[in-house]
Amino acid sequence: MIIIAFFLVIINLFLWAFVVSNSVGVMTKQRLARRRKIVALIIIVFMAIAIIYPVLSMLGGSVSSKQVSRTVPEVKLGDFFNIVKTMAKNLVPIEGKRVKIDQEDIDRAFAELPASEGKQSRENSPYSVYNIEIDGEDLHLAKIGKVGKQWLYMTTDSSRDTYLAAPASEEQRVKAVVFTWSNFPDALSKGDFGRYVINSMILVVINTIGALLSATLVAYGFSRFKFKGRNWLFIVLLSTMMLPAQVSLIPSFIIYTKLGWYGTYLPLTVAAYFAASPWNVFLMRQFFMGLPLELDEAAKIDGCGPFGILFKVIVPQSTAVMLTITLSTAVFWWNDYFYSLIYLQDQKMYPVALGLTAFDAKYFNNSALKAAATVMMLVPPVMMFFFFQKFFIQGTVISGVKG
Amino acid sequence: MSRQKRIVPQSERYSRWGYAFITPWIIGFLVFTFLPMLFSMYLSFTDYDTINTPRWVGFQNFVKMFTKPEMWHSLWITVKFGVISLPLGIITGFLLAYLLNQKIPAMKFWRTIFYLPAMISGVVVAMLWRGLFDDQYGIINFILRTAGLRGPQWLLDPKYTLYCFLFLSVWGAGGGMVVYLSGLQSIPTALYEAAEIDGCTKFQQLIHITIPQMTPIFFFNLIMGLIGTFQYFAEPMVLTKGGPADSTMFYNLYLYKHAFQFRNMGYASALAWFLFAIVLILTLLVFKSSELWVFYESEVKK
Numbered sequence: 001m002i003i004i005a006f007f008l009v010i011i012n013l014f015l016w017a018f019v020v021s022n023s024v025g026v027m028t029k030q031r032l033a034r035r036r037k038i039v040a041l042i043i044i045v046f047m048a049i050a051i052i053y054p055v056l057s058m059l060g061g062s063v064s065s066k067q068v069s070r071t072v073p074e075v076k077l078g079d080f081f082n083i084v085k086t087m088a089k090n091l092v093p094i095e096g097k098r099v100k101i102d103q104e105d106i107d108r109a110f111a112e113l114p115a116s117e118g119k120q121s122r123e124n125s126p127y128s129v130y131n132i133e134i135d136g137e138d139l140h141l142a143k144i145g146k147v148g149k150q151w152l153y154m155t156t157d158s159s160r161d162t163y164l165a166a167p168a169s170e171e172q173r174v175k176a177v178v179f180t181w182s183n184f185p186d187a188l189s190k191g192d193f194g195r196y197v198i199n200s201m202i203l204v205v206i207n208t209i210g211a212l213l214s215a216t217l218v219a220y221g222f223s224r225f226k227f228k229g230r231n232w233l234f235i236v237l238l239s240t241m242m243l244p245a246q247v248s249l250i251p252s253f254i255i256y257t258k259l260g261w262y263g264t265y266l267p268l269t270v271a272a273y274f275a276a277s278p279w280n281v282f283l284m285r286q287f288f289m290g291l292p293l294e295l296d297e298a299a300k301i302d303g304c305g306p307f308g309i310l311f312k313v314i315v316p317q318s319t320a321v322m323l324t325i326t327l328s329t330a331v332f333w334w335n336d337y338f339y340s341l342i343y344l345q346d347q348k349m350y351p352v353a354l355g356l357t358a359f360d361a362k363y364f365n366n367s368a369l370k371a372a373a374t375v376m377m378l379v380p381p382v383m384m385f386f387f388f389q390k391f392f393i394q395g396t397v398i399s400g401v402k403g
Numbered sequence: 404m405s406r407q408k409r410i411v412p413q414s415e416r417y418s419r420w421g422y423a424f425i426t427p428w429i430i431g432f433l434v435f436t437f438l439p440m441l442f443s444m445y446l447s448f449t450d451y452d453t454i455n456t457p458r459w460v461g462f463q464n465f466v467k468m469f470t471k472p473e474m475w476h477s478l479w480i481t482v483k484f485g486v487i488s489l490p491l492g493i494i495t496g497f498l499l500a501y502l503l504n505q506k507i508p509a510m511k512f513w514r515t516i517f518y519l520p521a522m523i524s525g526v527v528v529a530m531l532w533r534g535l536f537d538d539q540y541g542i543i544n545f546i547l548r549t550a551g552l553r554g555p556q557w558l559l560d561p562k563y564t565l566y567c568f569l570f571l572s573v574w575g576a577g578g579g580m581v582v583y584l585s586g587l588q589s590i591p592t593a594l595y596e597a598a599e600i601d602g603c604t605k606f607q608q609l610i611h612i613t614i615p616q617m618t619p620i621f622f623f624n625l626i627m628g629l630i631g632t633f634q635y636f637a638e639p640m641v642l643t644k645g646g647p648a649d650s651t652m653f654y655n656l657y658l659y660k661h662a663f664q665f666r667n668m669g670y671a672s673a674l675a676w677f678l679f680a681i682v683l684i685l686t687l688l689v690f691k692s693s694e695l696w697v698f699y700e701s702e703v704k705k
Contacts, residue, residue: 036605040502047499048516051577053542054531055519061534218428225421237428240436242626244633244682246655246675248439250662251446254453255439274431281428306420335524337637342663353526357641360530367534374530381522386515397585 010046013039055378061371062183098126099142099156106144109154109162129156131364139163183372191362193373195348196355203268203340203351204333210272211280211329212322218275219284220310224296234285241278253342263345268336272329280325283395287321288314324395327388331381352377447672457669464673474674476649477657478681484565484653485632488572492628493621496579501613503580504587514581521578525637528571533558533642536567561650564643568651571638579624586620587613618697622689629685633678654678 127142130153141153141163153163188194222234256267275281291314299313315322337353344350347358356377363369385392447464449457468474499517507513520528535541536557544554555563594612603611636655639645645652645660652660658678662671 037505037507040505041507044499044502044507044513047577048513051519051574052516054535054574057534057542058531214427214431217424221421221424221428225418225424227418227421230421233425233429236432240432242630242682242686243436244630244675244678246634246658247443247679248436250668250672250675251439251442252435253662254442254446254668257453271431271435273427274435275428276431276435306417306424331522335527337524337526337640341640353524353637356526356530370530374527378523378527378531382515382519385518385522386511389511389514389518392518393581393585396582 010043013043058371058374058378061368062375063179063181063372064368097129097140099129100126101142101144101154105154109152110145183368184376187359187369187372187376190369191359191373192347192350193352193355193359193376196350196352196359197376199349199355200334200351200353203265203336204330206265206269207272207333208326208329210269211275211277212325214273214275215277215280215284215325216310216315216318216322218281219288220306220314222281223285223288224306224309224314237278237281241282249342256343262343263349264343265349267343268333268339277329280329283325284318284321287318291317320391320394323388324391327384327391328395331384334377334381443672443675446669447676449669451668452666453668460669464670465677467670468673468677473649473652474657477652477654480565480650480652481632481635481654484568484572484635485629488569489625489628489632491569491573492576492579493624495573495576496624497583497617497621499577499580500583500587501609503584514584517577517580519577520575526641528575529638529641532567532571532574536642558643559647561648564647564650567642568635568638582620582624583617586617590616622693622697626686626689629689630682633682 127144129140129142131140140156142156143151144154145152155161155163188197222230222237252267253262256262259266261267295313295317296309299309304312333351335353336351337357340351340354344354347355350358356373359373360370446457448459448461450460450463451457503510503513503517535543538544538554538556538559541554541557543557547554557563557567590613594616595608598608598612634655635653636659639651639653639656640659643651645656654674655678658671658674661667661674
């Protein structure tokens with residue numbers, strides 16, 4: 001409803017400024033033009049707010065500290081217990097995760113309790129697992145029983161440490177949102193996110209070099225030599241732009257798996273060295289076609305071979321298109337999710353997009369940390385676009401308008 | 404092409420260098436596209452789980468595909484999504500470009516904002532919007548609540564999930580704006596001047612000059628959008644994983660599920676080929692119909 005109303009308002013404004021006003025003959029030309037401009041600006045600002053809102057709310061989330069719970073009164077229960085000092089905001093079990101614990105271990109834990117206040121959880125093995133932050137570290141704990149108003153948790157690994165924790169009551173909870181930059185270094189160091197960023201950079205660099213090298217060579221071949229079947233081959237190249245990737249995806253996956261490349265970066269990078277993106281070749285060829293042939297001829301007379309012409313004459317003139325391809329390839333691989341999802345297995349090798357989903361699952365109850373990670377993934381391409389828009393636009397325009 | 408004629412005729416030996424230079428692409432095309440396509444064609448007639456050897460089953464995969472309601476369901480969702488989101492996207496993108504096509508302060512800044520959704524990964528898009536779709540804390544339901552309405556559980560109610568993705572696609576429509584904007588700027592101003600002299604209003608100019616001049620660009624975006632709709636993956640994968648109740652099981656997600664989760668490589672190949680056929684037919688249809696509505700400069704010169 002609201003959205004429809006919003007659109008109606010915009011459409012009305014638009015009609016008022018651009019359509020109806022034409023029939024009002026009284027208005028001077030300048031006044032009409034000014035009114036149009038103001039209305040256009042209002043609509044632009046509205047739409048910009050609608051587009052930027054989710055990003056801003058994410059940015060806000062990333063620089064605010066999460067809800068802090070107050071320290072729970074310390075209870076001495078002997079050396080066997082670690083008393084939880086800070087607690088998770090909400091104690092929600094990790095969906096679908098349960099763990100088996102021997103009754104023996106549980107009996108042992110309860111035997112340590114004074115005055116037999118403890119009651120074993122009504123729930124029997126396997127127990128649900130909770131993600132609880134203790135001293136700044138996220139632990140997976142199974143809820144095994146109750147002691148007074150507090151809950152007894154046990155680690156899910158073989159150490160079988162026990163923790164006593166109480167859900168903070170409403171008044172114990174401090175709802176403080178504090179401005180802080182700390183989420184960014186936290187996200188980088190804590191959840192392997194720094195590792196993901198480095199992985200992505202590796203992928204970006206390898207793929208960009210491959211894309212540049214192969215596109216330059218192939219585009220040079222297509223634009224400067226008149227060999228038999230050239231036009232025919234170029235049509236084949238153009239038609240592969242329209243080809244849905246799925247058709248060759250499954251066999252490629254099988255071949256890579258048989259080669260033992262599954263779980264490595266090879267399936268993600270090798271194709272780039274063989275001009276896998278017809279867009280890049282097309283873009284470059286269009287650019288080379290526009291370069292004057294006279295310089296080529298002069299270089300040829302000076303005794304340059306085909307490689308000499310390419311690297312001494314054409315490449316130095318083509319920095320603009322090279323930058324376009326570098327930027328678009330870099331952004332593509334920084335953002336890639338699909339291919340890494342298919343070919344990578346080890347979490348340590350994940351690039352950022354896939355890493356972000358892993359991060360999301362791991363820190364599902366720490367929205368500030370997730371927001372910081374999301375922002376770190378979002379900012380580089382947007383910054384790149386802001387500073388190099390001319391080159392991005394050139395790329396989309398050549399393929400979009402003249403294609 | 405006219406440039407090529409001025410060139411000093413190349414010797415046969417010299418022009419053979421061309422083959423050398425395009426070799427990377429030829430190898431790439433054969434190894435990463437053409438042979439896999441043939442292999443995929445073969446696989447679509449087999450039952451293959453990547454461990455045992457492929458077993459020839461004839462047309463069984465295709466029969467299974469066309470008789471399974473799930474396949475039609477995900478195809479229907481994808482088509483429905485495409486039919487609504489593509490025109491909406493083109494209209495919004497064009498409207499934006501039309502408004503931005505004048506002297507406006509801080510143009511670089513506006514362009515960055517409108518192009519932002521196209522620059523970021525689908526995973527990030529999903530992350531940004533998941534919080535906003537939340538039925539208790541999300542902004543959308545907050546607005547609805549202030550208007551006195553009860554917002555649904557957007558991502559949990561199968562009736563509403565598809566709307567979420569439509570919302571996302573309209574949000575991302577600014578991506579086409581950049582192309583439309585440069586298209587608008589390449590329309591010769593002489594046309595507008597002539598119209599002005601003839602007493603055309605701005606609206607008439609929009610209908611009779613701007614839109615016809617822009618049709619080739621709409622056309623290109625429509626085709627790429629069609630292909631893109633069938634590749635839609637990251638957002639639904641992260642936001643809903645195809646659920647709830649398969650209500651967002653887009654075609655590409657369905658294919659992914661069969662290929663990489665169930666390892667039904669034969670069936671998935673059949674799905675891929677069906678997808679290819681659909682995209683091909685749609686593209687050809689758009690090409691054929693384009694004669695009716697796409698205006699090319701060269702037509703006038705004839």
